[in-house]
Amino acid sequence: MYRITIEQTSYAFPDLKALMAKATPIRSGDQLAGIAAKSMEEHVAAQMCLADVPLRRFLEEPLIDYDKDEVTRLIIDSHDAQAFQPISSLTVGEFRNWILNDHTTTAMLSAAAPGITPEMAAAVSKIMRNQDLVLAAQKCHVETAFRDTIGLKGCMASRLQPNSPTDDLKGIAASIIDGLMYGCGDAVIGINPASDSLPLLIEMEKMLDGIISGYDIPTQSCVLSHITTGIEMINRGAPLDLLFQSIAGTEKANAGFGINLKLLDEGYEAVKSLHRGTLGDNCMYFETGQGSALSSDANFGVDEQTCEARCYAVARRYHPLLVNTVVGFIGPEYLYDGKQITRAGLEDHFCGKLMGVPMGCDICYTNHAEADQDDMDNLLLLLGVAGVNYVMGIPGADDIMLGYQSTSFHDIIATRKMLGKKPAPEFEKWLEDMKLFNRDGRILQASPTHALMKLVS
Structure with a gap:
Protein backbone atom coordinates (compact mmCIF):
# COMPACT_ATOMS: atom_id res chain seq x y z
CA MET A 1 0.00 0.00 0.00
CA LYS A 139 20.54 15.02 -23.76
CA CYS A 140 20.01 11.42 -24.91
CA HIS A 141 21.67 10.38 -28.17
CA VAL A 142 21.20 6.92 -29.66
CA GLU A 143 23.09 6.37 -32.92
CA THR A 144 22.48 3.48 -35.31
CA ALA A 145 23.71 2.63 -38.79
CA PHE A 146 22.96 0.47 -41.82
CA ARG A 147 23.86 2.32 -45.06
CA ASP A 148 23.83 5.70 -43.38
CA THR A 149 24.04 6.95 -39.79
CA ILE A 150 20.86 7.82 -37.89
CA GLY A 151 20.67 9.76 -34.63
CA LEU A 152 23.70 12.04 -34.89
CA LYS A 153 23.47 15.31 -33.01
CA GLY A 154 22.13 18.07 -35.25
CA CYS A 155 20.45 15.63 -37.64
CA MET A 156 16.79 14.75 -38.12
CA ALA A 157 16.10 11.90 -40.53
CA SER A 158 12.84 10.94 -42.19
CA ARG A 159 11.09 7.85 -43.40
CA LEU A 160 9.86 8.25 -46.97
CA GLN A 161 6.41 6.58 -46.88
CA PRO A 162 5.12 6.22 -50.47
CA ASN A 163 2.02 4.09 -49.80
CA SER A 164 -0.52 3.26 -52.48
CA PRO A 165 -4.04 1.92 -51.80
CA THR A 166 -3.67 -0.40 -54.80
CA ASP A 167 0.07 -1.15 -54.43
CA ASP A 168 0.62 0.52 -57.78
CA LEU A 169 4.37 0.40 -58.36
CA LYS A 170 4.44 3.42 -60.68
CA GLY A 171 2.49 5.47 -58.15
CA ILE A 172 4.87 4.36 -55.41
CA ALA A 173 7.85 5.30 -57.60
CA ALA A 174 6.36 8.75 -58.26
CA SER A 175 6.00 9.34 -54.50
CA ILE A 176 9.59 8.20 -53.97
CA ILE A 177 10.83 10.75 -56.53
CA ASP A 178 8.80 13.46 -54.80
CA GLY A 179 10.21 12.58 -51.39
CA LEU A 180 13.82 12.31 -52.51
CA MET A 181 13.63 15.72 -54.16
CA TYR A 182 12.59 17.18 -50.79
CA GLY A 183 15.47 15.47 -49.01
CA CYS A 184 13.39 12.74 -47.38
CA GLY A 185 14.17 9.04 -47.08
CA ASP A 186 17.41 8.90 -45.13
CA ALA A 187 15.91 6.82 -42.30
CA VAL A 188 14.24 4.35 -44.67
CA ILE A 189 12.10 4.15 -47.78
CA GLY A 190 9.29 2.12 -46.25
CA ILE A 191 6.09 0.87 -47.88
CA ASN A 192 2.97 -0.27 -46.00
CA PRO A 193 1.53 -2.74 -48.52
CA ALA A 194 -2.23 -2.99 -49.02
CA SER A 195 -1.89 -6.64 -50.06
CA ASP A 196 -0.34 -9.62 -48.31
CA SER A 197 0.48 -11.33 -51.62
CA LEU A 198 3.99 -12.72 -51.20
CA PRO A 199 4.95 -12.42 -54.91
CA LEU A 200 3.84 -8.76 -54.92
CA LEU A 201 5.73 -8.00 -51.72
CA ILE A 202 8.88 -9.54 -53.18
CA GLU A 203 8.37 -7.44 -56.30
CA MET A 204 8.18 -4.33 -54.08
CA GLU A 205 11.41 -5.31 -52.32
CA LYS A 206 13.12 -5.78 -55.69
CA MET A 207 11.87 -2.42 -56.93
CA LEU A 208 13.16 -0.63 -53.83
CA ASP A 209 16.47 -2.45 -54.05
CA GLY A 210 16.76 -1.46 -57.71
CA ILE A 211 16.17 2.21 -56.89
CA ILE A 212 18.62 2.28 -53.98
CA SER A 213 21.37 0.36 -55.75
CA GLY A 214 20.73 1.93 -59.17
CA TYR A 215 21.14 5.47 -57.84
CA ASP A 216 23.63 4.52 -55.10
CA ILE A 217 21.39 6.03 -52.41
CA PRO A 218 22.83 5.69 -48.90
CA THR A 219 19.61 4.52 -47.31
CA GLN A 220 17.68 1.31 -46.67
CA SER A 221 14.34 -0.14 -47.68
CA CYS A 222 11.54 -1.91 -45.87
CA VAL A 223 8.22 -3.44 -46.88
CA LEU A 224 6.27 -3.40 -43.63
CA SER A 225 4.82 -6.90 -43.63
CA HIS A 226 4.35 -9.31 -40.73
CA ILE A 227 7.63 -10.79 -39.53
CA THR A 228 6.65 -14.28 -40.70
CA THR A 229 6.18 -12.88 -44.20
CA GLY A 230 9.52 -11.12 -43.93
CA ILE A 231 11.24 -14.35 -42.93
CA GLU A 232 9.65 -16.13 -45.88
CA MET A 233 10.82 -13.37 -48.24
CA ILE A 234 14.35 -13.86 -46.90
CA ASN A 235 14.04 -17.61 -47.48
CA ARG A 236 13.02 -16.91 -51.08
CA GLY A 237 16.02 -14.68 -51.72
CA ALA A 238 14.32 -11.27 -51.63
CA PRO A 239 16.73 -8.32 -51.23
CA LEU A 240 15.40 -7.36 -47.79
CA ASP A 241 17.25 -4.65 -45.84
CA LEU A 242 15.23 -4.13 -42.65
CA LEU A 243 12.90 -6.66 -41.03
CA PHE A 244 9.75 -5.04 -39.64
CA GLN A 245 7.28 -5.84 -36.90
CA SER A 246 4.75 -4.03 -34.73
CA ILE A 247 5.36 -4.86 -31.08
CA ALA A 248 3.55 -4.43 -27.77
CA GLY A 249 4.50 -4.35 -24.11
CA THR A 250 2.94 -7.58 -22.85
CA GLU A 251 3.13 -11.20 -23.95
CA LYS A 252 -0.65 -11.34 -24.49
CA ALA A 253 -0.67 -8.18 -26.61
CA ASN A 254 2.20 -9.50 -28.71
CA ALA A 255 0.24 -12.73 -29.19
CA GLY A 256 -2.49 -10.52 -30.67
CA PHE A 257 0.08 -9.42 -33.25
CA GLY A 258 0.92 -13.08 -33.88
CA ILE A 259 4.40 -12.85 -32.39
CA ASN A 260 6.50 -13.80 -29.38
CA LEU A 261 10.14 -13.35 -28.43
CA LYS A 262 11.13 -16.67 -29.96
CA LEU A 263 9.75 -15.60 -33.35
CA LEU A 264 11.46 -12.20 -33.07
CA ASP A 265 14.72 -14.00 -32.27
CA GLU A 266 14.29 -16.13 -35.39
CA GLY A 267 13.63 -13.12 -37.58
CA TYR A 268 16.55 -11.20 -36.14
CA GLU A 269 18.98 -14.00 -36.87
CA ALA A 270 17.57 -14.41 -40.40
CA VAL A 271 17.94 -10.74 -41.39
CA LYS A 272 21.35 -10.40 -39.73
CA SER A 273 22.62 -13.31 -41.85
CA LEU A 274 22.07 -11.25 -45.04
CA HIS A 275 24.82 -8.74 -44.12
CA ARG A 276 23.34 -6.06 -46.40
CA GLY A 277 24.43 -3.07 -44.32
CA THR A 278 27.56 -1.19 -45.39
CA LEU A 279 28.14 1.08 -42.37
CA GLY A 280 26.47 -0.98 -39.64
CA ASP A 281 24.35 -4.01 -38.87
CA ASN A 282 21.29 -2.47 -37.17
CA CYS A 283 18.69 -4.24 -39.30
CA MET A 284 15.38 -4.31 -37.38
CA TYR A 285 12.51 -1.80 -37.58
CA PHE A 286 9.77 -1.73 -34.92
CA GLU A 287 6.61 0.32 -34.54
CA THR A 288 4.66 0.83 -31.32
CA GLY A 289 1.83 3.00 -30.00
CA GLN A 290 0.07 3.82 -26.75
CA GLY A 291 -3.17 1.89 -26.41
CA SER A 292 -2.21 -1.26 -28.30
CA ALA A 293 -2.24 -3.47 -25.19
CA LEU A 294 -5.53 -2.05 -23.94
CA SER A 295 -7.15 -2.42 -27.36
CA SER A 296 -6.45 -6.18 -27.25
CA ASP A 297 -7.52 -6.53 -23.59
CA ALA A 298 -3.92 -7.33 -22.70
CA ASN A 299 -2.87 -4.47 -20.39
CA PHE A 300 -3.46 -6.29 -17.05
CA GLY A 301 -4.56 -3.02 -15.43
CA VAL A 302 -1.31 -1.25 -16.34
CA ASP A 303 -1.67 2.27 -17.72
CA GLU A 304 -1.17 2.64 -21.46
CA GLN A 305 1.97 4.78 -21.23
CA THR A 306 3.77 2.26 -19.05
CA CYS A 307 2.69 -0.55 -21.40
CA GLU A 308 4.18 1.50 -24.23
CA ALA A 309 7.49 1.91 -22.40
CA ARG A 310 7.62 -1.88 -22.00
CA CYS A 311 7.68 -2.12 -25.82
CA TYR A 312 11.11 -0.51 -25.74
CA ALA A 313 12.50 -3.37 -23.64
CA VAL A 314 11.41 -5.72 -26.42
CA ALA A 315 12.93 -3.46 -29.09
CA ARG A 316 16.17 -2.98 -27.17
CA ARG A 317 16.84 -6.73 -27.26
CA TYR A 318 17.34 -6.58 -31.07
CA HIS A 319 19.51 -3.46 -31.51
CA PRO A 320 17.15 -1.95 -34.11
CA LEU A 321 18.01 0.72 -36.64
CA LEU A 322 14.62 2.38 -36.15
CA VAL A 323 11.79 2.40 -33.61
CA ASN A 324 8.85 4.74 -33.77
CA THR A 325 5.68 5.34 -31.85
CA VAL A 326 2.73 5.82 -34.21
CA VAL A 327 1.43 8.17 -31.62
CA GLY A 328 -2.12 9.12 -32.63
CA PHE A 329 -2.94 6.27 -35.00
CA ILE A 330 -5.12 4.10 -32.75
CA GLY A 331 -7.69 6.86 -32.26
CA PRO A 332 -9.42 9.10 -29.72
CA GLU A 333 -10.50 6.18 -27.54
CA TYR A 334 -6.86 6.06 -26.38
CA LEU A 335 -5.56 9.59 -27.01
CA TYR A 336 -8.53 11.91 -27.26
CA ASP A 337 -7.18 15.17 -28.60
CA GLY A 338 -4.15 17.13 -29.73
CA LYS A 339 -3.05 17.82 -26.17
CA GLN A 340 -3.03 14.12 -25.24
CA ILE A 341 -1.30 13.17 -28.51
CA THR A 342 1.39 15.80 -27.90
CA ARG A 343 2.02 14.61 -24.36
CA ALA A 344 2.16 10.96 -25.46
CA GLY A 345 4.63 11.70 -28.26
CA LEU A 346 6.98 13.52 -25.90
CA GLU A 347 6.70 10.75 -23.28
CA ASP A 348 7.38 7.97 -25.76
CA HIS A 349 10.35 9.71 -27.33
CA PHE A 350 11.90 10.47 -23.93
CA CYS A 351 11.33 7.00 -22.45
CA GLY A 352 12.72 5.22 -25.51
CA LYS A 353 15.83 7.40 -25.68
CA LEU A 354 16.40 7.09 -21.91
CA MET A 355 16.42 3.31 -22.33
CA GLY A 356 18.89 3.49 -25.22
CA VAL A 357 16.39 2.91 -28.03
CA PRO A 358 16.69 4.89 -31.33
CA MET A 359 13.32 6.64 -31.17
CA GLY A 360 11.40 8.27 -33.96
CA CYS A 361 7.77 9.30 -34.08
CA ASP A 362 4.95 9.10 -36.58
CA ILE A 363 3.33 12.40 -35.59
CA CYS A 364 -0.21 11.60 -36.58
CA TYR A 365 -3.94 11.56 -35.87
CA THR A 366 -7.09 10.01 -37.24
CA ASN A 367 -9.86 12.16 -38.63
CA HIS A 368 -12.28 11.37 -35.77
CA ALA A 369 -9.84 12.64 -33.11
CA GLU A 370 -10.10 16.14 -31.65
CA ALA A 371 -6.86 17.15 -33.35
CA ASP A 372 -5.70 18.90 -36.50
CA GLN A 373 -2.58 19.64 -38.49
CA ASP A 374 -1.66 22.58 -36.26
CA ASP A 375 -1.33 20.12 -33.37
CA MET A 376 0.99 18.00 -35.50
CA ASP A 377 3.06 21.06 -36.43
CA ASN A 378 3.49 21.84 -32.74
CA LEU A 379 4.52 18.29 -31.84
CA LEU A 380 6.90 18.12 -34.81
CA LEU A 381 8.69 21.25 -33.61
CA LEU A 382 8.83 20.03 -30.01
CA LEU A 383 10.25 16.67 -31.05
CA GLY A 384 12.70 18.36 -33.40
CA VAL A 385 13.99 20.42 -30.47
CA ALA A 386 14.06 17.23 -28.35
CA GLY A 387 16.35 15.56 -30.89
CA VAL A 388 14.02 12.99 -32.41
CA ASN A 389 15.93 10.52 -34.59
CA TYR A 390 13.42 10.57 -37.43
CA VAL A 391 9.84 11.37 -38.42
CA MET A 392 7.55 10.48 -41.33
CA GLY A 393 7.51 12.05 -44.78
CA ILE A 394 4.19 11.38 -46.56
CA PRO A 395 2.87 13.06 -49.72
CA GLY A 396 0.69 15.93 -48.53
CA ALA A 397 0.79 14.51 -44.97
CA ASP A 398 -2.21 12.37 -45.99
CA ASP A 399 -1.71 8.62 -46.15
CA ILE A 400 -4.36 7.58 -48.66
CA MET A 401 -3.77 3.87 -48.02
CA LEU A 402 -3.84 3.80 -44.20
CA GLY A 403 -6.36 6.65 -43.96
CA TYR A 404 -4.70 8.91 -41.40
CA GLN A 405 -2.91 12.26 -41.24
CA SER A 406 0.81 12.57 -40.52
CA THR A 407 3.67 14.86 -41.59
CA SER A 408 4.64 15.78 -45.15
CA PHE A 409 7.86 16.10 -47.14
CA HIS A 410 7.38 19.88 -46.88
CA ASP A 411 7.05 19.63 -43.08
CA ILE A 412 10.40 17.83 -42.84
CA ILE A 413 12.33 20.39 -44.84
CA ALA A 414 10.62 23.31 -43.07
CA THR A 415 11.45 21.90 -39.63
CA ARG A 416 15.05 21.25 -40.61
CA LYS A 417 15.35 24.87 -41.75
CA MET A 418 13.74 26.30 -38.62
CA LEU A 419 15.84 24.23 -36.22
CA GLY A 420 19.09 24.05 -38.19
CA LYS A 421 18.81 20.28 -38.59
CA LYS A 422 20.35 18.22 -41.37
CA PRO A 423 19.67 14.84 -42.98
CA ALA A 424 21.99 11.93 -42.20
CA PRO A 425 25.45 13.05 -43.41
CA GLU A 426 25.88 10.29 -46.01
CA PHE A 427 22.43 11.08 -47.42
CA GLU A 428 23.13 14.81 -47.39
CA LYS A 429 26.22 14.28 -49.53
CA TRP A 430 24.17 12.18 -51.97
CA LEU A 431 21.61 14.99 -52.28
CA GLU A 432 24.44 17.38 -53.17
CA ASP A 433 26.04 14.94 -55.61
CA MET A 434 22.67 14.42 -57.33
CA LYS A 435 22.26 18.20 -57.57
CA LEU A 436 19.03 18.11 -55.60
CA PHE A 437 20.38 20.29 -52.76
CA ASN A 438 23.27 22.71 -52.50
CA ARG A 439 25.83 22.78 -49.69
CA ASP A 440 23.66 25.15 -47.67
CA GLY A 441 20.84 22.60 -47.67
CA ARG A 442 18.68 24.54 -50.11
CA ILE A 443 16.60 22.75 -52.74
CA LEU A 444 17.84 23.09 -56.30
CA GLN A 445 15.37 23.24 -59.14
CA ALA A 446 15.46 19.75 -60.66
CA SER A 447 14.69 19.64 -64.38
CA PRO A 448 12.11 17.22 -65.89
CA THR A 449 15.04 15.32 -67.40
CA HIS A 450 16.66 14.67 -64.00
CA ALA A 451 17.98 11.11 -63.69
CA LEU A 452 15.40 10.26 -61.00
CA MET A 453 12.58 10.78 -63.51
CA LYS A 454 13.51 7.46 -65.09
CA LEU A 455 11.98 5.73 -62.08
CA VAL A 456 8.46 6.11 -63.49
CA SER A 457 9.31 5.21 -67.07
Missing part, protein backbone atom coordinates in the same frame (compact mmCIF):
# COMPACT_ATOMS: atom_id res chain seq x y z
CA TYR A 2 1.25 3.47 -0.92
CA ARG A 3 -0.10 6.38 1.14
CA ILE A 4 0.26 10.15 1.25
CA THR A 5 -1.52 12.86 3.24
CA ILE A 6 -1.91 16.36 1.80
CA GLU A 7 -3.56 19.08 3.87
CA GLN A 8 -5.31 16.53 6.09
CA THR A 9 -6.62 14.53 3.13
CA SER A 10 -5.23 11.00 2.89
CA TYR A 11 -4.79 9.14 -0.37
CA ALA A 12 -4.07 5.41 -0.60
CA PHE A 13 -2.99 3.36 -3.62
CA PRO A 14 -3.13 -0.44 -3.23
CA ASP A 15 -0.04 -1.23 -5.28
CA LEU A 16 2.59 0.24 -7.57
CA LYS A 17 0.47 -0.52 -10.64
CA ALA A 18 -2.41 1.61 -9.32
CA LEU A 19 -0.05 4.38 -8.20
CA MET A 20 1.52 4.56 -11.67
CA ALA A 21 -1.89 4.72 -13.34
CA LYS A 22 -3.17 7.51 -11.08
CA ALA A 23 0.06 9.49 -11.56
CA THR A 24 -0.28 9.45 -15.36
CA PRO A 25 -1.43 12.70 -17.00
CA ILE A 26 -5.07 12.20 -17.96
CA ARG A 27 -5.79 10.39 -21.21
CA SER A 28 -8.88 8.75 -22.63
CA GLY A 29 -7.45 5.22 -22.76
CA ASP A 30 -6.81 5.06 -19.02
CA GLN A 31 -10.25 6.54 -18.39
CA LEU A 32 -11.75 3.88 -20.66
CA ALA A 33 -9.91 1.21 -18.67
CA GLY A 34 -11.20 2.66 -15.38
CA ILE A 35 -7.72 3.14 -13.91
CA ALA A 36 -7.20 6.90 -14.30
CA ALA A 37 -7.21 9.34 -11.39
CA LYS A 38 -10.74 10.45 -10.51
CA SER A 39 -9.70 14.04 -9.88
CA MET A 40 -6.76 16.37 -10.36
CA GLU A 41 -6.21 16.24 -6.59
CA GLU A 42 -5.81 12.47 -6.69
CA HIS A 43 -3.55 12.76 -9.74
CA VAL A 44 -1.22 15.24 -8.02
CA ALA A 45 -1.22 13.16 -4.83
CA ALA A 46 -0.18 10.11 -6.86
CA GLN A 47 2.60 12.08 -8.53
CA MET A 48 3.90 13.25 -5.15
CA CYS A 49 3.73 9.74 -3.75
CA LEU A 50 5.42 8.26 -6.83
CA ALA A 51 8.27 10.76 -6.56
CA ASP A 52 9.24 9.19 -3.22
CA VAL A 53 9.31 5.60 -4.52
CA PRO A 54 12.87 4.18 -4.71
CA LEU A 55 13.93 3.03 -8.17
CA ARG A 56 14.84 -0.35 -6.67
CA ARG A 57 11.16 -0.90 -5.92
CA PHE A 58 10.45 -1.46 -9.62
CA LEU A 59 12.76 -4.49 -9.56
CA GLU A 60 11.02 -5.86 -6.46
CA GLU A 61 7.40 -5.30 -7.50
CA PRO A 62 6.79 -6.17 -11.19
CA LEU A 63 3.58 -4.60 -12.48
CA ILE A 64 2.77 -7.77 -14.46
CA ASP A 65 3.46 -11.19 -12.98
CA TYR A 66 6.91 -12.58 -13.80
CA ASP A 67 5.62 -16.13 -14.20
CA LYS A 68 2.80 -15.14 -16.56
CA ASP A 69 4.47 -12.70 -18.93
CA GLU A 70 7.62 -13.16 -21.02
CA VAL A 71 8.11 -9.41 -21.43
CA THR A 72 8.31 -9.06 -17.65
CA ARG A 73 10.82 -11.91 -17.58
CA LEU A 74 12.85 -10.17 -20.30
CA ILE A 75 12.86 -6.90 -18.33
CA ILE A 76 13.95 -8.53 -15.07
CA ASP A 77 16.36 -11.11 -16.48
CA SER A 78 18.17 -8.67 -18.79
CA HIS A 79 18.50 -5.90 -16.21
CA ASP A 80 22.09 -4.64 -16.07
CA ALA A 81 22.90 -4.26 -12.36
CA GLN A 82 26.27 -2.65 -13.05
CA ALA A 83 24.76 0.06 -15.27
CA PHE A 84 22.05 0.61 -12.63
CA GLN A 85 24.49 1.00 -9.75
CA PRO A 86 25.13 4.80 -10.09
CA ILE A 87 21.39 5.54 -9.82
CA SER A 88 20.39 2.62 -7.58
CA SER A 89 20.00 4.72 -4.43
CA LEU A 90 17.71 7.30 -6.05
CA THR A 91 13.97 7.77 -5.72
CA VAL A 92 11.87 8.60 -8.78
CA GLY A 93 11.97 12.29 -7.87
CA GLU A 94 15.72 12.24 -7.36
CA PHE A 95 16.09 10.39 -10.65
CA ARG A 96 14.27 13.23 -12.42
CA ASN A 97 16.63 15.76 -10.84
CA TRP A 98 19.66 13.66 -11.80
CA ILE A 99 18.55 13.41 -15.44
CA LEU A 100 17.96 17.16 -15.73
CA ASN A 101 21.08 18.18 -13.81
CA ASP A 102 23.62 20.00 -15.99
CA HIS A 103 26.35 17.77 -14.56
CA THR A 104 24.66 14.63 -15.87
CA THR A 105 26.12 14.20 -19.33
CA THR A 106 24.99 12.35 -22.43
CA ALA A 107 27.69 9.77 -21.76
CA MET A 108 26.38 9.20 -18.23
CA LEU A 109 22.83 8.74 -19.53
CA SER A 110 24.02 6.28 -22.18
CA ALA A 111 25.96 4.29 -19.60
CA ALA A 112 22.92 4.06 -17.32
CA ALA A 113 20.48 3.08 -20.08
CA PRO A 114 20.87 -0.74 -19.79
CA GLY A 115 20.04 -0.45 -16.08
CA ILE A 116 16.86 1.55 -16.61
CA THR A 117 13.70 -0.58 -16.82
CA PRO A 118 10.62 0.57 -18.74
CA GLU A 119 8.75 1.09 -15.48
CA MET A 120 11.50 3.37 -14.14
CA ALA A 121 11.45 5.40 -17.36
CA ALA A 122 7.66 5.62 -17.35
CA ALA A 123 7.58 6.59 -13.67
CA VAL A 124 10.01 9.48 -14.02
CA SER A 125 8.20 10.74 -17.13
CA LYS A 126 4.95 10.92 -15.14
CA ILE A 127 6.37 13.57 -12.81
CA MET A 128 7.86 15.64 -15.65
CA ARG A 129 6.37 18.60 -17.46
CA ASN A 130 6.45 18.68 -21.26
CA GLN A 131 9.43 21.04 -21.05
CA ASP A 132 11.30 18.50 -18.91
CA LEU A 133 10.61 15.74 -21.43
CA VAL A 134 12.05 17.85 -24.26
CA LEU A 135 15.11 18.98 -22.32
CA ALA A 136 15.89 15.49 -20.98
CA ALA A 137 15.44 13.78 -24.33
CA GLN A 138 17.72 16.36 -25.95
